[in-house]
Amino acid sequence: MPESWVDSAERIGLDLHLALAGPGSRQAALTRALREAVSDGRLAPGTRLPPYRSLAADLGIARNTVASAYAELVAEGRFTARQGSGTRVADRAAPPKPVRVPVKAPARRPGPLHDLRQGQPDAASFPRTDWLAAARRAVGSAPNEAFGPGDPQGRTELRQALAAYLARVRGVRTLPDRIVICSGFAHALRLLFGGAGGSGRGVLRGPLAVEAYGLGFHRELLAQAGVTGVPLTVDERGARIEELADHRAVRAALLTPAHQFPTGGPLHSDRRAAAVDWARSRGGLLLEDDYDGEFRYDREPVGAVQGLDPERVVHLGSVSKSLSPALRLGWMVLPEHLVDRVLAVKGEREAWAGTLDQLTLAELITSGRYDRHVRRMRQRYRHRRDRLVAALAEHAPHIRVTGIAAGLHAVLRLPAGTEAAALKAAAWQGLALDGLGAFRHPQAAGPAPDGLVVGYATPPDHAYGAALEALCRALPPA
Missing domain, CATH: 3.90.1150.10 (Aspartate Aminotransferase, domain 1)
Known part of the structure; x- marks a missing residue:
């Protein structure tokens, strides 16, 4: 049975692309192609050439044709041939190094001292060793289908891990089927209001009540989706929920109840209950941005508002503060009636959150290393x-x-x-x-x-x- 190209390449361990074109015989074309590969640096000094038979099989030419071309280049000093080490590109065959002309770099504005x-965690404290260990275990035990197109809802392993973790640490009441993985809080807002790719076909409509202090980036994102932000006054007890009664067209409110951003402090318990009552009476929704709920120091943990009414609160979180914003991993804990609508907006395949990172985070959580x-x-x-x-x-x-x-x-x-x-x-x-x-x-x-x-x-x-x-x-x- 004739030797296949794959068999040859596997044996010699080197793929060599040569175009045999131009006038003359096949030997002349091969010699010219090899000479050009050396001259332009594609074959570096010391590179071992494929054996005669292997290259002949790859190119569909006679073995003697390859032997003759090699011999000619040895005679020119471009190749060397020694018993036991095969044919190699000669050291002196290296093309001359280009002359570098000094170019003055454009002046850069110095950064801050x-x-x-x-908004940034301590990048130096990223748990590299734990993450690598979790990645090895996750990839080693992952089913084959995990390496296919991503599920837009997110990997089952991560959704199960998050359901248990959020219940234990944040008091969230949910099931894995109610969780949708996204690439972070901004991505969640885009899906809820702007639609996939900013299409404007998001899940929610109409004006949105927001806290009087927050990230300008989020306000701009909502404005691009055509959403009018209605600010609520913020004081030492958090957002003044009673002001919602003055805005009859508002059916949703975005809050940071665990730690108001940026003024600090949790939403007072009376106002948390009032916010849930408002959502129930209006048939509306609360969007809970739980951006750094794990980090508390001088007070008891404040549970998630979602635990008060899972069907009226969308709980939004990510690992951008706890691990790193570079991971691009977040989640939406949704009321049951919103899951299919969010997935319809997201599309048939996951386009943002990488499957391997999801599997690694799931392993990090279930192993206890995340805690x-x-x-x-x-x-x-x-x-x-x-x-x-x-x-x-x-x-x-x-x-x-x-x-x-x-x-x-x-x-x-x-x-x-x-x-x-x-x-x-x-x-x-x-x-x-x-x-x-x-x-x-x-x-x-x-x-x-x-x-x-x-x-x-x-x-x-x-x-x-x-x-x-x-x-x-x-x-x-x-």
Whole structure:
């Protein structure tokens, strides 16, 4: 039986693409093709050439034709042939190195010396060893069908792990069939309001009540989907739920009940109950953004609002704070009547959340390593927060710090009219951080207090002390 191309390639361990074209015999064409492969660098010095018979089988030519071409190139000094080591590209056959002309790099604006912006976990603390171990176990035990097209609802293994984890840690009441995996909170908003690919055919319609403070990126995303945001006043007890009664057209509200973003503090228990009552009376929905619910320090854990009424609350979470935003993994815990509608918008195949990452996260959770990582990071972030509070108490005791019982950031309350000057002073110190005003809804009513939103998770340990010193120098005097 004639030898196949696959058999030949497997034996010699080298694939070699040669186009035998041009005038003359097959030997002349092969010699010319080999010479060009050496000259243009495709065959590097020291590369071992396929045996005569293997290359002849691949190209469909006679063995003697290959032998003659090799011999000619050996005579030219491009190839070397030694007993026991085969034919190789000669060292001196390397093409001349191109002359590099120095090009002046365009001037780059230097980045900040210190980064105290909110929203980023400590990247250096990603559990690389645990993640790699979980990936090995997950891939090794995964069924064959896991390596086919992704299920838009998400892998069963991850949905089962999340249902158990969220029930135990956050008080969420759900079943795996009620969970849809997505690539994060923004992706969830797009599916609920904007549709797949921003088609505008999302699941929900109409105006949406939002907290007067939140991420501008989320407001822009909703605006692009044609959703009008109706701001609710935020005070020390969270969003003022009673204001929902003034907006008859509103049927859904987006809240951060565990830790209001960015002002801090949980939604008061009376307001949590009032929000659920409002959703029931209106036939509406609450969207619960549980963005950093695992990280609490000086108070008892606050359970998810979803546990009060699973059919009136969409619980939204991700691993962007607990692990890394690079993973692009999040989830929606949906009322039963929304599951099929969300999946219809998402499409027939998973386009965002990778299957292997889903399997790895499921293994990380079920093995208990995810819990251990969160507990470890909780202690680490609490120590960071305590250093921030201590530095302010020593160098700026007139500055009040709020929102520090949970999360990865704090709010520094400034004297009226000083926020802009403090941000400018911070920039002079090489310090990146956000002003409280940047998170305020443009249509929010009432006074706009001055403040700084300080993220204490991002800087590396060795630079954190210098970042705090720069912060204290930027603050307005008493």
